Amino acid sequence: xxxxxxxxxxxxxxxxxxxxxxxxxxxxLEAPRSVVDLGCxxxxxxxxxxxxxxxxxxxxxxxxxxxxxxARERLPAVTFERSDIAEWSAAEPVDLLYxxxxxxxxxxxxxxxxxxxxxxxxxxxxxxxxxxxxxxxSHALMRETAADPRFAPLIGDASRLxxxxxxxxxxxxxxxxxxxxxLWRTTYYHPLDRAADIVQxxxxxxxxxxxxxxxxxxxxxxxAEYERRLEAAYPARADGRRLLAFPRLFLIARRxx
Amino acid sequence: xxxxxxxxxxxxxxxxxxxxxxxxxxxxLEAPRSVVDLGCxxxxxxxxxxxxxxxxxxxxxxxxxxxxxxARERLPAVTFERSDIAEWSAAEPVDLLYxxxxxxxxxxxxxxxxxxxxxxxxxxxxxxxxxxxxxxxSHALMRETAADPRFAPLIGDASRLxxxxxxxxxxxxxxxxxxxxxLWRTTYYHPLDRAADIVQxxxxxxxxxxxxxxxxxxxxxxxAEYERRLEAAYPARADGRRLLAFPRLFLIARRxx
Numbered sequence: 131x132x133x134x135x136x137x138x139x140x141x142x143x144x145x146x147x148x149x150x151x152x153x154x155x156x157x158x159l160e161a162p163r164s165v166v167d168l169g170c171x172x173x174x175x176x177x178x179x180x181x182x183x184x185x186x187x188x189x190x191x192x193x194x195x196x197x198x199x200x201a202r203e204r205l206p207a208v209t210f211e212r213s214d215i216a217e218w219s220a221a222e223p224v225d226l227l228y229x230x231x232x233x234x235x236x237x238x239x240x241x242x243x244x245x246x247x248x249x250x251x252x253x254x255x256x257x258x259x260x261x262x263x264x265x266x267x268s269h270a271l272m273r274e275t276a277a278d279p280r281f282a283p284l285i286g287d288a289s290r291l292x293x294x295x296x297x298x299x300x301x302x303x304x305x306x307x308x309x310x311x312x313l314w315r316t317t318y319y320h321p322l323d324r325a326a327d328i329v330q331x332x333x334x335x336x337x338x339x340x341x342x343x344x345x346x347x348x349x350x351x352x353x354a355e356y357e358r359r360l361e362a363a364y365p366a367r368a369d370g371r372r373l374l375a376f377p378r379l380f381l382i383a384r385r386x387x
Numbered sequence: 388x389x390x391x392x393x394x395x396x397x398x399x400x401x402x403x404x405x406x407x408x409x410x411x412x413x414x415x416l417e418a419p420r421s422v423v424d425l426g427c428x429x430x431x432x433x434x435x436x437x438x439x440x441x442x443x444x445x446x447x448x449x450x451x452x453x454x455x456x457x458a459r460e461r462l463p464a465v466t467f468e469r470s471d472i473a474e475w476s477a478a479e480p481v482d483l484l485y486x487x488x489x490x491x492x493x494x495x496x497x498x499x500x501x502x503x504x505x506x507x508x509x510x511x512x513x514x515x516x517x518x519x520x521x522x523x524x525s526h527a528l529m530r531e532t533a534a535d536p537r538f539a540p541l542i543g544d545a546s547r548l549x550x551x552x553x554x555x556x557x558x559x560x561x562x563x564x565x566x567x568x569x570l571w572r573t574t575y576y577h578p579l580d581r582a583a584d585i586v587q588x589x590x591x592x593x594x595x596x597x598x599x600x601x602x603x604x605x606x607x608x609x610x611a612e613y614e615r616r617l618e619a620a621y622p623a624r625a626d627g628r629r630l631l632a633f634p635r636l637f638l639i640a641r642r643x644x
Contacts, residue, residue: 299624
């Protein structure tokens with residue numbers, strides 16, 4: 131994929147940071163020495179980690195140079211490194227592995243999750259929040275729009291870039307033999323002024339692989355067609371606003387031994 | 388219904404208090420002068436309110452004398468009053484109306500919710516957490532067991548005592564014209580050692596209206612039959628434990644004007 135856009139991503143920063151904070155609030159570690167923020171984006175989640183764990187050695191990783199640059203500017207004292215979670219490994223066992231809204235871009239969770247737990251020090255924790263919205267209208271309508279003959283030959287199967295996450299029970303089964311597990315799923319209902327705001331929200335993330343293969347003119351057509359479908363799928367509520375349901379899976383696994 | 392059992396209710400107090408704390412954490416009030424805990428039970432939620440809002444005048448209400456006695460013992464400085472939420476009204480506008488796991492026992496939410504908002508002072512907030520588990524196996528199997536000819540004539544339609552809550556969008560429509568709304572739904576996955584623990588969890592709440600009409604002997608038969616069905620519906624996970632999914636709806640409405 132082309133590089134990410136930190137400014138666009140940060141437009142809904144309050145909404146995006148809330149799940150990051152709720153995940154962190156449940157992490158059962160008082161003073162981890164080493165913390166890795168896997169897929170740190172523009173550093174909004176890293177900032178939460180740095181605020182809670184002032185004495186920790188914190189490293190943020192991301193595949194995007196633009197996101198890493200934004201994160202370094204935000205937190206000059208933290209180390210940010212370019213790396214892909216699919217290939218990431220730690221030189222030494224880590225106390226806290228934190229992954230906020232990043233594992234949905236990494237394939238093969240049945241192999242990934244035990245590999246991440248194996249990178250933990252005894253007593254260390256893996257904490258992850260993963261968007262689980264592929265079956266929401268917001269995402270189903272991206273795929274529907276992409277099937278339009280104007281776009282289909284160029285876009286192909288854009289949805290293959292996102293990993294369909296496992297069901298909650300499957301994550302539990304992967305984790306429970308190795309760790310104490312805290313598992314929950316929250317659907318947030320975000321009131322947005324208009325359907326176009328849903329487009330803006332997703333433009334920096336879920337829509338990215340759908341738009342990149344298109345010419346600027348076709349991108350505009352794609353977005354107009356997608357927004358038209360959103361208008362119908364998210365009818366105006368009693369106050370005229372649209373309610374975007376956004377389900378997210380949370381898991382915290384504290385390694386035993 | 389017969390009176391409630393505070394000791395039984397408190398057996399899973401950590402699990403029951405977590406949603407109460409998560410609800411409170413989102414209440415956007417720094418220093419409310421008056422707080423009412425509607426359906427306070429044994430005072431576990433009231434204790435959270437008293438800890439956050441030390442200067443507030445806090446009143447807890449419940450229909451159960453046993454619960455009120457337990458709450459008074461726990462928090463001697465707080466006022467606890469017997470009253471039914473369906474008939475509750477405030478002498479003066481309230482800054483924070485807090486209802487943790489109580490509104491599911493109150494009928495007619497389309498009338499109830501606006502009535503509660505009307506009891507708020509301008510800028511005041513209604514904060515509610517409502518179990519949304521009637522369609523989970525845990526509750527469907529209560530109804531299935533109650534249909535057994537040994538129990539059906541005595542139990543009748545026990546499920547009528549619980550209110551089937553509205554969908555999220557409907558609460559939004561009720562609230563948004565009056566208030567700023569924060570709405571989310573969390574499903575907690577509780578690992579329990581055995582199916583019998585699910586019975587214990589629900590015995591003090593959801594099972595209550597099913598058991599009360601039965602003789603002690605029939606109660607024992609009912610519980611054995613219900614547990615047998617739970618064994619099948621909640622298969623052992625990789626670590627041998629059962630994973631109880633417990634969905635809960637959260638809403639916070641801050642009154643405008």
